[in-house]
Amino acid sequence: xxxxxxxxxxxxxxxxxxxxxxxxxxxxxxxxxxxxxxxxxxxxxxxxxxxxxxxxxxxxxxxxxxxxxxxxxxxxxxxxxxxxxxxxxxxxxxxxxxxxxxxxxxxxxxxxxxxxxxxxxxxxxxxxxxxxxxxxxxxxxxxxxxxxxxxxxxxxxxxxxxxxxxxxxxxxxxxxxxxxxxxxxxxxxxxxxxxxxxxxxxxxxxxxxxxxxxxxxxxxxxxxxxxxxxxxxxxxxxxxxxxxxxxxxxxxxxxxxxxxxxxxxxxxxxxxxxxxxxxxxxxxxxxxxxxxxxxxxxx
Amino acid sequence: xxxxxxxxxxxxxxxxxxxxxxxxxxxxxxxxxxxxxxxxxxxxxxxxxxxxxxxxxxxxxxxxxxxxxxxxxxxxxxxxxxxxxxxxxxxxxxxxxxxxxxxxxxxxxxxxxxxxxxxxxxxxxxxxxxxxxxxxxxxxxxxxxxxxxxxxxxxxxxxxxxxxxxxxxxxxxxxxxxxxxxxxxxxxxxxxxxxxxxxxxxxxxxxxxxxxxxxxxxxxxxxxxxxxxxxxxxxxxxxxxxxxxxxxxxxxxxxxxxxxxxxxxxxxxxxxxxxxxxxxxxxxxxxxxxxxxxxxxxxxxx
Numbered sequence: 001x002x003x004x005x006x007x008x009x010x011x012x013x014x015x016x017x018x019x020x021x022x023x024x025x026x027x028x029x030x031x032x033x034x035x036x037x038x039x040x041x042x043x044x045x046x047x048x049x050x051x052x053x054x055x056x057x058x059x060x061x062x063x064x065x066x067x068x069x070x071x072x073x074x075x076x077x078x079x080x081x082x083x084x085x086x087x088x089x090x091x092x093x094x095x096x097x098x099x100x101x102x103x104x105x106x107x108x109x110x111x112x113x114x115x116x117x118x119x120x121x122x123x124x125x126x127x128x129x130x131x132x133x134x135x136x137x138x139x140x141x142x143x144x145x146x147x148x149x150x151x152x153x154x155x156x157x158x159x160x161x162x163x164x165x166x167x168x169x170x171x172x173x174x175x176x177x178x179x180x181x182x183x184x185x186x187x188x189x190x191x192x193x194x195x196x197x198x199x200x201x202x203x204x205x206x207x208x209x210x211x212x213x214x215x216x217x218x219x220x221x222x223x224x225x226x227x228x229x230x231x232x233x234x235x236x237x238x239x240x241x242x243x244x245x246x247x248x249x250x251x252x253x254x255x256x257x258x259x260x261x262x263x264x265x266x267x268x269x270x271x272x273x274x275x276x277x278x279x280x281x282x283x284x285x286x287x288x289x290x291x292x293x294x295x296x297x298x299x
Numbered sequence: 300x301x302x303x304x305x306x307x308x309x310x311x312x313x314x315x316x317x318x319x320x321x322x323x324x325x326x327x328x329x330x331x332x333x334x335x336x337x338x339x340x341x342x343x344x345x346x347x348x349x350x351x352x353x354x355x356x357x358x359x360x361x362x363x364x365x366x367x368x369x370x371x372x373x374x375x376x377x378x379x380x381x382x383x384x385x386x387x388x389x390x391x392x393x394x395x396x397x398x399x400x401x402x403x404x405x406x407x408x409x410x411x412x413x414x415x416x417x418x419x420x421x422x423x424x425x426x427x428x429x430x431x432x433x434x435x436x437x438x439x440x441x442x443x444x445x446x447x448x449x450x451x452x453x454x455x456x457x458x459x460x461x462x463x464x465x466x467x468x469x470x471x472x473x474x475x476x477x478x479x480x481x482x483x484x485x486x487x488x489x490x491x492x493x494x495x496x497x498x499x500x501x502x503x504x505x506x507x508x509x510x511x512x513x514x515x516x517x518x519x520x521x522x523x524x525x526x527x528x529x530x531x532x533x534x535x536x537x538x539x540x541x542x543x544x545x546x547x548x549x550x551x552x553x554x555x556x557x558x559x560x561x562x563x564x565x566x567x568x569x570x571x572x573x574x575x576x577x578x579x580x581x582x583x584x585x586x587x588x589x590x591x592x593x594x595x596x597x598x599x600x601x
Contacts, residue, residue, distance in 0.1 A: 037414065
């Protein structure tokens with residue numbers, strides 16, 4: 001498992017290739033790049049051209065002139081000029097980004113503490129029933145979010161948190177908490193136990209051992225879990241759609257689409273903006289994250 | 300915090316400490332998952348009023364009878380199965396191909412691996428929006444491309460045609476999931492000792508034989524993981540389809556999750572929607588378990 005973290009490190013090529021093999025290889029690389037890039041390139045170009053340019057057939061993959069008006073109008077909220085129809089989506093994008101960050105960050109902190117303690121306990125201090133608890137946690141990954149949203153809706157209406165970030169901070173735990181427990185349990189299992197035992201012999205209590213011995217060396221695992229929790233919370237759409245009124249970015253984008261007469265260029269700009277935080281975050285921490293992904297299903 | 304028992308052994312106090320550390324997570328899982336799941340099952344046995352203010356009249360299994368007797372449900376089951384089949388096959392195969400490719404040494408490999416991250420890190424809903432417009436009949440870049448390459452003669456409104464609509468939603472969702480599969484499989488490939496390859500090469504095994512006899516057996520556990528995850532993602536997929544077609548045209552892309560959403564929040568038949576949700580949950584669970592069983596049995600047979 002540790003070798004998984006060598007994602008970007010170890011070269012794998014062996015020997016030399018014939019010219020024909022080289023051509024085939026680079027042809028495959030081009031196909032791969034086009035498969036991934038073309039849709040994204042289309043989106044980015046769409047966000048940088050005017051509705052007139054977009055409307056003309058055929059779509060120009062290399063536009064002769066670009067504009068940042070779509071980004072400006074959506075970020076400043078001046079939606080009227082950009083042809084947003086009747087929606088106030090432009091005015092709501094920046095607040096929605098702020099709410100997405102708030103919900104995601106609170107969840108990361110909360111889950112690292114709660115799932116972290118549970119995962120450490122499951123790894124080091126098993127108790128009767130701990131294995132069953134672990135299996136139950138893994139099994140929750142197949143529970144459809146949609147299957148339990150009804151009770152959430154009713155409960156949140158009763159306690160008055162419908163439409164607030166709390167509705168999401170509470171409900172997102174359904175999938176982020178098990179994910180964090182699995183990743184961190186898996187990570188703690190890989191950490192050597194010898195140092196902890198030495199600390200114990202030196203008379204350190206369990207909590208002290210956790211704080212001074214484990215936490216510092218567990219940082220890569222905590223970062224990986226944190227990034228994945230953030231990603232799930234940032235991307236979540238369904239609960240936010242049903243339990244709030246376009247509070248976070250995904251339901252706002254979805255609502256945008258259903259408005260009569262809206263401007264795809266502006267939606268494209270908003271869509272690009274919504275992709276940047278998760279993509280950047282994963283790219284920065286890719287080494288931590290990749291090794292933790294397989295823990296998502298358990299063993 | 301450290302628990303001390305009058306007569307307790309260290310092991311017992313360790314277990315007690317473990318239990319305490321797990322309590323908050325366990326209570327949260329119970330409150331957030333078990334209670335709502337149980338409530339959904341209870342809802343499914345009632346004729347719940349549209350505003351969901353009470354359970355309403357107890358009707359036993361009548362909601363389930365209505366579902367299993369309804370053509371809409373069975374069409375939705377078929378759409379879900381077709382979607383899942385296409386999604387799982389495409390994302391697993393493309394992901395595997397991408398992993399094999401990115402495991403080779405070539406100029407720009409670091410950049411290519413960074414690219415692999417982009418579809419996976421993109422929110423599902425955003426992928427739906429992106430592909431909806433990419434496949435659009437008038438402004439879509441896909442049409443410009445297909446016409447430019449001479450594959451089609453004129454712009455097609457892919458999402459308006461029931462046959463191509465399902466196909467495009469599958470491709471869009473698989474576009475994301477192939478990257479996820481590729482990342483996991485590439486990580487698995489990198490743990491493959493190069494000696495195994497060299498030995499196979501010395502034995503005169505060609506590329507295909509090495510793939511069959513070295514690579515695939517080595518990757519089997521990761522392939523199982525990836526396939527099971529893909530099946531679960533397929534069964535529970537909502538965002539991409541909601542953004543692209545909302546289940547249409549007609550009911551051509553109405554997978555079970557979309558049907559449940561309509562029952563719960565559009566026509567507000569909460570009892571029926573809950574019964575459907577129970578059916579989907581059980582199906583996802585069985586689907587996951589059966590796949591694990593089948594794939595691991597395949598492994599044991601080899």
